Each structure stands twice: as structure tokens, then as C-alpha cells.
Amino acid sequence: MMTQTETAQGTPAVRRPEHPGYQDRKDAFARRLRRIEGQVKGIARMIDQDTYCIDVLTQVSAVNRALQAVALGLLDEHMSHCVVDAARSGGPEAEARLQEVHDAMARLLRT
Amino acid sequence: MMTQTETAQGTPAVRRPEHPGYQDRKDAFARRLRRIEGQVKGIARMIDQDTYCIDVLTQVSAVNRALQAVALGLLDEHMSHCVVDAARSGGPEAEARLQEVHDAMARLLRT
Amino acid sequence: MMTQTETAQGTPAVRRPEHPGYQDRKDAFARRLRRIEGQVKGIARMIDQDTYCIDVLTQVSAVNRALQAVALGLLDEHMSHCVVDAARSGGPEAEARLQEVHDAMARLLRT
Amino acid sequence: MMTQTETAQGTPAVRRPEHPGYQDRKDAFARRLRRIEGQVKGIARMIDQDTYCIDVLTQVSAVNRALQAVALGLLDEHMSHCVVDAARSGGPEAEARLQEVHDAMARLLRT
Numbered sequence: 060m061m062t063q064t065e066t067a068q069g070t071p072a073v074r075r076p077e078h079p080g081y082q083d084r085k086d087a088f089a090r091r092l093r094r095i096e097g098q099v100k101g102i103a104r105m106i107d108q109d110t111y112c113i114d115v116l117t118q119v120s121a122v123n124r125a126l127q128a129v130a131l132g133l134l135d136e137h138m139s140h141c142v143v144d145a146a147r148s149g150g151p152e153a154e155a156r157l158q159e160v161h162d163a164m165a166r167l168l169r170t
Numbered sequence: 171m172m173t174q175t176e177t178a179q180g181t182p183a184v185r186r187p188e189h190p191g192y193q194d195r196k197d198a199f200a201r202r203l204r205r206i207e208g209q210v211k212g213i214a215r216m217i218d219q220d221t222y223c224i225d226v227l228t229q230v231s232a233v234n235r236a237l238q239a240v241a242l243g244l245l246d247e248h249m250s251h252c253v254v255d256a257a258r259s260g261g262p263e264a265e266a267r268l269q270e271v272h273d274a275m276a277r278l279l280r281t
Numbered sequence: 282m283m284t285q286t287e288t289a290q291g292t293p294a295v296r297r298p299e300h301p302g303y304q305d306r307k308d309a310f311a312r313r314l315r316r317i318e319g320q321v322k323g324i325a326r327m328i329d330q331d332t333y334c335i336d337v338l339t340q341v342s343a344v345n346r347a348l349q350a351v352a353l354g355l356l357d358e359h360m361s362h363c364v365v366d367a368a369r370s371g372g373p374e375a376e377a378r379l380q381e382v383h384d385a386m387a388r389l390l391r392t
Numbered sequence: 393m394m395t396q397t398e399t400a401q402g403t404p405a406v407r408r409p410e411h412p413g414y415q416d417r418k419d420a421f422a423r424r425l426r427r428i429e430g431q432v433k434g435i436a437r438m439i440d441q442d443t444y445c446i447d448v449l450t451q452v453s454a455v456n457r458a459l460q461a462v463a464l465g466l467l468d469e470h471m472s473h474c475v476v477d478a479a480r481s482g483g484p485e486a487e488a489r490l491q492e493v494h495d496a497m498a499r500l501l502r503t
């Protein structure tokens with residue numbers, strides 16, 4: 060597989076998909092993010108009210124888990140649509156898509 | 171070290187600290203959470219605007235990282251104050267505090 | 282995307298690829314795993330020699346990082362070969378491959 | 393809490409505990425590490441035998457989980473003994489121990 064450096068140096072910019080992979084499930088993702096936004100607001104409120112540290116940490120872990128689930132869902136849609144389409148059409152797009160998935164997974168694993 | 175089951179079964183509820191460990195830095199934590207709330211709102215907006223999957227994922231990773239930093243900061247304050255105070259006063263509180271830290275770290279590592 | 286339950290219930294077993302995706306890089310992966318095995322042996326030795334807890338923990342983190350890199354490398358090869366081939370040939374294999382990647386990523390993120 | 397930079401610049405080296413925190417459970421930790429060493433050897437064998445990528449990844453996740461459990465166990469012993477002892481004796485050791493725990497947790501969370 061192509062390394063990130065090779066991408067940066069040697070590959071001309073390749074076309075991105077016209078629509079994001081999650082297009083058919085935009086509403087579901089938007090709803091989940093609004094819920095997560097509410098959870099973060101709730102943590103700020105817990106701190107305002109001097110909630111015990113450990114209880115605040117439990118909520119932070121819950122938000123992290125919810126965000127990981129969103130990330131996994133976005134990756135699913137990306138692979139089912141953007142990666143599969145690029146693989147089928149052949150050409151340099153397939154390799155670019157795979158490199159992007161690699162980089163996204165590396166970022167998710169490191170957090 | 172006491173296991174979680176022993177806590178649940180055998181330990182009478184022990185007193186929690188009067189003030190949360192993060193008390194002296196409430197404002198800093200509140201500010202960081204408001205910033206994270208804004209980042210989550212930003213991700214919802216990206217989805218509304220059909221932003222490319224990978225760019226959305228990059229932002230989700232950034233929020234996860236910011237939340238982990240908040241969690242680590244809360245753990246620091248908890249240990250510097252709640253755990254250290256309990257260790258110094260002796261008694262069952264020390265063990266209860268250590269068990270809570272164990273459980274909180276386990277939750278953070280598993281997300 | 283298909284849920285795991287639907288897979289288990291409704292999908293007949295689909296053919297797996299004849300060769301693993303990492304086939305062309307077997308030696309490199311084998312070498313990395315031997316190095317990791319040596320690192321784990323080294324941690325056991327540190328414990329035998331009463332090495333300070335924190336120094337042992339630093340080594341455990343290093344092994345975890347090395348294993349994550351192997352996992353990411355295996356995922357890369359799996360996607361570049363098994364997933365791309367299945368996408369190109371069409372048929373039920375593509376969906377089965379994507380579901381497997383989803384499950385593997387979920388397991389990696391949760392550890 | 394003290395930042396890492398302040399430690400490096402301003403704090404003279406403080407005494408480390410005479411015995412590691414895990415001293416009373418050395419055998420249990422050594423046994424767990426030998427088991428993990430065997431698991432890593434097993435993964436190398438899977439690759440030799442062209443095992444399907446996803447099955448190899450499942451084993452890598454299992455080893456990661458086992459290592460995280462060892463890390464959490466070492467942290468427990470470190471806090472129950474090294475941190476608690478330092479807190480009780482007062483002096484600069486307490487702060488040094490807390491900083492070390494902070495750094496170890498940060499490393500574990502980032503892997």
C-alpha cells in the first residue's frame with residue numbers, strides 16, 4: 060500500500076466522490092450529533108454544580124463512546140459507497156480512497 | 171486491591187469528598203467543554219452541508235482527543251485532591267477512592 | 282449497511298478469499314510479530330527484576346502501539362485486496378467483507 | 393497540578409519507591425505475560441499458515457485487551473502502594489508520583 064509520503068509527493072490530486080457516503084442517512088447522523096451536543100452541555104452543567112469528579116468522568120466516557128459509534132457509522136457508509144464505487148470504477152481513485160481510510164483509522168485508534 | 175464485586179457486596183457506602191477535586195479549576199474545565207460543544211455543533215453542520223466523510227471523521231477524532239484531554243485533567247485533579255486527601259486521612263475512604271479511579275480508567279481505556 | 286444480527290440470521294455463508302490479503306508481505310508481518318514477542322518477553326523480565334511500575338507501564342504502552350500498527354497494516358492489506366476484489370466481482374462477498382471490516386474496526390477501537 | 397515541563401525544569405530528582413507496587417503479585421503478572429507471549433507467538437503462526445486477515449485481527453485485538461488489563465492491574469498496584477505511601481509521607485514524592493501516573497495514563501490512552 061502507498062505510504063502517506065508518497066501520496067503527498069507523487070500523486071496528483073484525485074477526484075473526490077460527488078456525494079458523501081452517508082448521504083442517505085444524513086438525518087440519522089444529524090440526530091445523533093444533536094444528542095451528543097446535549098450530552099456535552101450536560102457535562103458542563105455537572106461541573107457548574109460541583110458534581111463529583113468520578114460521575115463527570117463517567118459521562119465523558121459515555122460521550123466518547125457515542126462519538127466512536129458515529130465515527131464507525133461514518134466509516135461504514137464511506138466504505139460501502141465511496142470505497143466500493145472507486146474500486147468498481149478502477150483508476151487512481153481506489154488507491155486514494157484506501158489511503159484516506161487508513162489515515163482516518165490511524166487517527167481514530169490514536170485517540 | 172478490592173474488586174468491584176466486593177465493593178458492591180461488602181463495603182458500606184463511604185463518604186465522598188465534600189468538594190470535587192477540580193473545584194479550583196472549574197472555570198477552565200467549563201470553558202473547554204463549551205469549546206467542545208461548539209466543535210460537536212460544527213460536525214453537525216458539516217453533515218448538513220454534505221462535507222466529505224473523511225473530513226467529518228477528522229473532526230470527530232479531534233473532539234475525541236479534546237474529550238480525552240478533559241478526562242485526563244479531571245483524573246489529575248481527582249488524584250491530587252480526593253485520592254491524596256483520602257490516603258492521608260486513612261480509613262475506608264482511601265480504598266473506595268482507588269476503586270473508583272480503577273473503574274474510571276477502565277471505562278476511559280475501553281472507549 | 283447490514284447489521285450483525287441480520288448477517289448471523291439471514292445471510293448464508295459467503296466464500297472467503299482464497300489467499301489472505303497480506304500474502305505478499307507475510308515475511309514483514311512475521312518479523313514484526315517476532316519483535317513484539319521479544320518485547321513481551323522483555324516486560325516479563327522487567328517484572329522478575331522488580332523494575333519500577335511506571336517503567337513497566339511505558340513498555341506495555343510501546344507493545345500496544347506496535348500491535349496497533351500491525352493491526353492497521355493488516356487492515357490495509359485486507360482492504361486493498363480482499364475488499365477491493367470483492368467489490369469488483371460484485372455479489373454477496375462485497376457486503377460480507379464490509380461487515381467483517383466493520384466488526385474488526387469495532388473490536389480494535391474498543392480495546 | 394504540576395505540568396510536565398515544570399517537572400523537567402524545576403524539580404530535583406525525587407526518590408523512587410524501594411520496591412515496585414506490584415511486588416506482592418509478581419507471580420500473577422509474570423504468568424499473565426507468559427500467556428500473552430504465547431498469544432503473540434500464536435499470531436505469528438497464524439500468518440505463517442495464511443490464516444484469513446480478519447481472524448488474525450481478532451487475535452490482535454484479544455492481545456491488546458489482555459495487555460490493557462495488565463496495564464490497569466499495574467496502575468492499581470502502583471496507586472495502592474507507591475502513590476498512597478508517597479501521599480502519606482508527604483514531601484515532593486507525592487507530586488512526582490502523581491505526575492508519573494498522569495504521564496502513564498496519557499500514554500495508555502493514546503495507544
